[in-house]
Amino acid sequence: MVLELKDVKIHYKTSKGMVKAVDGVSFDVAEKETIGLVGESGSGKSTLGYGIMKLLPRTAKVGGRILLDGENLADKNEKEMQRIRGAKIAMIFQDPMTSLNPVMKVRDHFVEMIKTHNPEMSEEDAQKLASKALEAVGIDPVRMNDYPFQFSGGMRQRVMIALGLVLNPKVVIADEPTTSLDVIVQAQILELLKSLKEKYNMSMILITHDLGVVAEMADKIAVMYAGHLVEFSESEKIYYEPKHPYTKALLESIPNTDINDLELKFIPGSPPDLVDPPKGCRFAPRCPMAKKICFEKEPPTVEVNGSKVKCWIYEGDNDGNG
Amino acid sequence: MAMVEVKDLKKYFPVRRTFIDAILGKPQLYVKAVDGVSFDIEEGEVLGLVGESGSGKTTTGRLVLRLIELTDGSVKIDGKDISKLDVEELRRFRRHIQLIFQDPMASLNPYMRIGDAVKHPLDIHNIGSPKDRKRMVLEMLERVNLTPPDEFYKRYPKELSGGQRQRVVIARALITKPKFVVADEAVAMLDVSIRSQLLKLLADLKKDFNLTMLFITHDLATTKYVCDRIAVMYLGKIVEIGSFEQIYRSPKHPYTKALISAVPEPDPKKKKEKFIPQGEVPNPINPPPGCRFHPRCPFAKDICKTKEPELKDVGDGQMVACHLY
Numbered sequence A: 001m002v003l004e005l006k007d008v009k010i011h012y013k014t015s016k017g018m019v020k021a022v023d024g025v026s027f028d029v030a031e032k033e034t035i036g037l038v039g040e041s042g043s044g045k046s047t048l049g050y051g052i053m054k055l056l057p058r059t060a061k062v063g064g065r066i067l068l069d070g071e072n073l074a075d076k077n078e079k080e081m082q083r084i085r086g087a088k089i090a091m092i093f094q095d096p097m098t099s100l101n102p103v104m105k106v107r108d109h110f111v112e113m114i115k116t117h118n119p120e121m122s123e124e125d126a127q128k129l130a131s132k133a134l135e136a137v138g139i140d141p142v143r144m145n146d147y148p149f150q151f152s153g154g155m156r157q158r159v160m161i162a163l164g165l166v167l168n169p170k171v172v173i174a175d176e177p178t179t180s181l182d183v184i185v186q187a188q189i190l191e192l193l194k195s196l197k198e199k200y201n202m203s204m205i206l207i208t209h210d211l212g213v214v215a216e217m218a219d220k221i222a223v224m225y226a227g228h229l230v231e232f233s234e235s236e237k238i239y240y241e242p243k244h245p246y247t248k249a250l251l252e253s254i255p256n257t258d259i260n261d262l263e264l265k266f267i268p269g270s271p272p273d274l275v276d277p278p279k280g281c282r283f284a285p286r287c288p289m290a291k292k293i294c295f296e297k298e299p300p301t302v303e304v305n306g307s308k309v310k311c312w313i314y315e316g317d318n319d320g321n322g
Numbered sequence B: 001m002a003m004v005e006v007k008d009l010k011k012y013f014p015v016r017r018t019f020i021d022a023i024l025g026k027p028q029l030y031v032k033a034v035d036g037v038s039f040d041i042e043e044g045e046v047l048g049l050v051g052e053s054g055s056g057k058t059t060t061g062r063l064v065l066r067l068i069e070l071t072d073g074s075v076k077i078d079g080k081d082i083s084k085l086d087v088e089e090l091r092r093f094r095r096h097i098q099l100i101f102q103d104p105m106a107s108l109n110p111y112m113r114i115g116d117a118v119k120h121p122l123d124i125h126n127i128g129s130p131k132d133r134k135r136m137v138l139e140m141l142e143r144v145n146l147t148p149p150d151e152f153y154k155r156y157p158k159e160l161s162g163g164q165r166q167r168v169v170i171a172r173a174l175i176t177k178p179k180f181v182v183a184d185e186a187v188a189m190l191d192v193s194i195r196s197q198l199l200k201l202l203a204d205l206k207k208d209f210n211l212t213m214l215f216i217t218h219d220l221a222t223t224k225y226v227c228d229r230i231a232v233m234y235l236g237k238i239v240e241i242g243s244f245e246q247i248y249r250s251p252k253h254p255y256t257k258a259l260i261s262a263v264p265e266p267d268p269k270k271k272k273e274k275f276i277p278q279g280e281v282p283n284p285i286n287p288p289p290g291c292r293f294h295p296r297c298p299f300a301k302d303i304c305k306t307k308e309p310e311l312k313d314v315g316d317g318q319m320v321a322c323h324l325y
Helices: A045-053 A078-084 A106-117 A123-136 A141-145 A153-165 A183-200 A211-217 A235-240 A245-252 B019-023 B057-064 B087-096 B114-124 B130-143 B149-153 B162-174 B192-209 B220-225 B244-249 B254-262 B302-306
Strands: A003-014 A017-029 A034-038 A060-068 A089-092 A171-175 A203-208 A220-225 A228-234 A301-304 A307-310 B004-014 B030-041 B046-050 B072-077 B097-100 B180-184 B213-217 B229-234 B237-243
Touching: A003 A045, A017 A045, A017 A060, A017 A220, A034 A045, A034 A211, A045 A060, A045 A089, A045 A171, A045 A203, A089 A153, A106 A123, A106 A141, A106 A153, A123 A141, A123 A153, A153 A171, A153 A183, A183 A203, A183 A211, A183 B254, A203 A211, A211 A220, A211 A235, A220 A235, A220 A245, A228 A235, A228 A245, A235 A245, A245 B192, B004 B057, B030 B046, B030 B057, B030 B072, B030 B237, B046 B057, B046 B220, B057 B072, B057 B180, B057 B213, B087 B097, B097 B162, B114 B130, B114 B149, B114 B162, B130 B149, B130 B162, B162 B192, B192 B220, B213 B220, B220 B244, B229 B244, B229 B254, B237 B244, B237 B254, B244 B254
Parallel strands: A017 A228, A034 A203, A034 A220, A089 A171, A171 A203, B046 B213, B046 B229, B097 B180, B180 B213
Antiparallel strands: A003 A017, A003 A060, A220 A228, A228 A307, A301 A307, B004 B030, B004 B072, B229 B237
16 A cells, blocks of 8 residues: 555644544555545545645644555654655645746746755756656646746646656645636546556545546545545445445436436535534435434444445444334 | 527727837737627526636626627617616616626625625615515525525625525525526536535526526536526637537537537446547637637638638527538
């Protein structure tokens, strides 16, 4: 396993109280594997991504273990993390306009990053490396001398991706890499990510709210709801045999282009407030299958036909309803 | 007569020219955001207007409500040419034409209670007595499922979730019983599970109020639950328009085909043959000659580079602007 998450907890101190944004999430990422991390706003998916990178504000408290090649990132200080970030684990951000420096040429973004990790490398070599990365994402290296605003949205996202890959990290965390893009450009970027993943032999965590996007990319899917990992399984299993009621409902509520499927299903209510989440299962108030125990006790994570599910339905011997 | 008749609508935004450019006699350039768009919407019909950023779909929506002035063409709503109305006439006519905004956080006044926000259009247009107004607002809040309505009446926007806020925006737009509504990316900011709730609500309201609506979206997949017909825009022009069945079952324009095939498919076994054009939408200041899509179109012929295709009927009212047909 390249990356192992063991009971990761990320809690924020706010004026309203502790926000349990991520509350005990465990899963593994194998070599060359892509995990789709799916959830709605407030599910904790991005917080988890930023938590792995340790890019969270100081008000956040990270618990549990985040093992990258056996090294626990949760114990590292900022100085050690700077050496790890970019080189071993990189992040592709959602909005390339706000995450690229507007007054820095594209070239300087690369040179700064490469030289931070390899201070002895000459500027010329760093540029060569940058050229190669840009070429790999389909950008003419000549454009290194341009500023971010001179690129279109899709091209900027390509620059972001090249920056993430230039040092050949083992794991890349892509946080909604296509959300701010138009559909056609989104499809282009997804194709690009797929081909790069093969070429660079990397593992990826793809964070998105769009189950359609992950289905095209991911080997396995992790579904998060209100800070909990509710289901984790292979992509096909998630789609054809969803186990958790939330996964089922989420799948049914995606608009598709199938004209014979005109019935629109939806999940009533909205996700809970994480300052004071429901006592038992956090999905129980919106769950059509909820029973008494779901409102009282947090469900355990059980294995059902190779899927990990955090749900009381699959615990046979409780209040006789399972 | 159709409820909404839009004919050869154009909007050219001037590109800012420096003083020096003007002295040097450089020509004034224009962004042709909307360049000759025509469509009708019948009473009780919802037309979906689909396109990517820069296609001119939002500008079109603003023009048909006269939130910005058109450069050329005409917009008739219920027989009235709204571009000919003077300020006072337009102000009075606004009760009949309403907009559902995209971002409910930005379009609701944070200091105004929900009830007052929904009541505001009634106050402005002086509809009903104060007592009637309150009753109308409570009914409308109930109708958009903000229940109990008297509870929601007193709340502030920040106390509501994103989906609830968008319900308020919808309630406010419909409270005057408008003849025509424009919904600009009305569900784009919402999460999947909430988005479907809102689409369902819009579909129900469409039936109850017999809504005539222009539903603007970048996401083709959201159109099918509310739209009767769909128009696809590319770089300021409509490239295809047809019933939603025609657009879904037999899209004709290569750009429409691309839009449909680009929608991510969650079913791993239904991996469709993808048709993804290269590149991105070009600069609308200087659009490609001929068919505007030709530089990205794999089927482009010589004629596409020189002659602009007209919208023509390819059967059963499906109109396509493409030299292939």
